Amino acid sequence: MAEREIHDVVIVGAGPAALSAAIYTTREDIDTVIYEKGVIGGLAAVTDWVDNYPGFAQGVAGMELAESLQKQAERFGTDIRLGEVLSIHDEGELKRLETTDGEVYARTILITTGSDYKKLGIPGESEYYARGVHYCATCDGAFYRDKRVVVVGGGNSAVQEAMFLTKFVSHIDLLVRSDKFRASEILQEELKKHTDKITVHFNTTTDEIIGENGKVTKVVGTDKKTNKKVEFPTDGVFVFIGLKPNTQFLKDSDVLLDEIGMVITNAYLETNVKGVFAAGDVRSGATMQIASATGEGATAALMIRKYLEPHHM
Numbered sequence: 001m002a003e004r005e006i007h008d009v010v011i012v013g014a015g016p017a018a019l020s021a022a023i024y025t026t027r028e029d030i031d032t033v034i035y036e037k038g039v040i041g042g043l044a045a046v047t048d049w050v051d052n053y054p055g056f057a058q059g060v061a062g063m064e065l066a067e068s069l070q071k072q073a074e075r076f077g078t079d080i081r082l083g084e085v086l087s088i089h090d091e092g093e094l095k096r097l098e099t100t101d102g103e104v105y106a107r108t109i110l111i112t113t114g115s116d117y118k119k120l121g122i123p124g125e126s127e128y129y130a131r132g133v134h135y136c137a138t139c140d141g142a143f144y145r146d147k148r149v150v151v152v153g154g155g156n157s158a159v160q161e162a163m164f165l166t167k168f169v170s171h172i173d174l175l176v177r178s179d180k181f182r183a184s185e186i187l188q189e190e191l192k193k194h195t196d197k198i199t200v201h202f203n204t205t206t207d208e209i210i211g212e213n214g215k216v217t218k219v220v221g222t223d224k225k226t227n228k229k230v231e232f233p234t235d236g237v238f239v240f241i242g243l244k245p246n247t248q249f250l251k252d253s254d255v256l257l258d259e260i261g262m263v264i265t266n267a268y269l270e271t272n273v274k275g276v277f278a279a280g281d282v283r284s285g286a287t288m289q290i291a292s293a294t295g296e297g298a299t300a301a302l303m304i305r306k307y308l309e310p311h312h313m
């Protein structure tokens, strides 16, 4: 029988949470492998400019931050592999991971696969991604001081984020596809306090995002009642139509997920499966920020060290 490949920690995903965890584990000689199916650095690497990550007084390009985290993790010996983890299996002391490169075993697993924001899938959305089309008000709202924006969505997050954006912007057109909100009654009541800045357009689809000279200038939609096209001049678009946690690979595992598929952990970032931890945007209750992801990565690494001590070190 071929010898099994066994590591102290296998980290799934190579975003900021993973790379921060790996800096801590490898620096303490905990043998660590990361699998990444897309871009090393995760969503941070595809973020144009990060203005709110502590320690960078003038802000930092997302790619630069990601590369720096990668280099720091590799300096201490992190083995970063390009490949997808397809499933995980709890076999007691050891966990088995099926990857696109074959099978690997780990004493602990750290799940840091993040969450994708659901997209509208309309013309202009990918063209202006992160340069006029946004999915996080905390991240990008401050870029729109005294400007007009369009917010798309009718659920809790759309209403909450639209109200948050009123701190910065001069006006918001809130486009809701159906004839009413899905947001809670309480939030709908709160929203009524913002009629000076927010105009709600029910029965309005969002069909196309149009720009000029690399900048978003308007959103074209359809008024479903009249079936006529409607245009909303704008400087930016914020889309809040839901989250898609990257947890499909856990569907046959015992790891508990919440109602939208995010990983449930305790205060020590451990899941219900002993030796399996989660950190960052994939975790139920995550605040979806790079600073929180790196902080949780560090915490998870320290919890993993504690878990490994009596077991194997």
Ligand SMILES: Cc1cc2nc3c(=O)[nH]c(=O)nc-3n(C[C@H](O)[C@H](O)[C@H](O)COP(=O)(O)OP(=O)(O)OC[C@H]3O[C@@H](n4cnc5c(N)ncnc54)[C@H](O)[C@@H]3O)c2cc1C
Binding pocket: 012, 013, 014, 015, 016, 017, 018, 035, 036, 037, 038, 039, 040, 041, 042, 043, 044, 046, 047, 048, 049, 050, 051, 052, 053, 083, 084, 085, 086, 112, 113, 114, 115, 129, 130, 134, 135, 136, 139, 140, 246, 249, 279, 280, 281, 282, 288, 289, 290, 291, 293
């Ligand atoms: C456009 C945009 C702008 C943003 N701006 C800011 C900002 O200004 N400030 C801020 O603090 N935050 C910002 N964010 C949010 C921030 O990027 C995330 O909170 C942060 O990247 C989360 O880190 P993470 O490590 O948890 O997950 P991610 O960064 O999402 O990394 C997860 C990684 O796991 C990989 N993966 C998923 N499934 C698998 C699998 N089965 N096998 C292997 N790999 C897998 C993914 O490919 C991905 O690379 C922004 C996000 C976006 C989309």
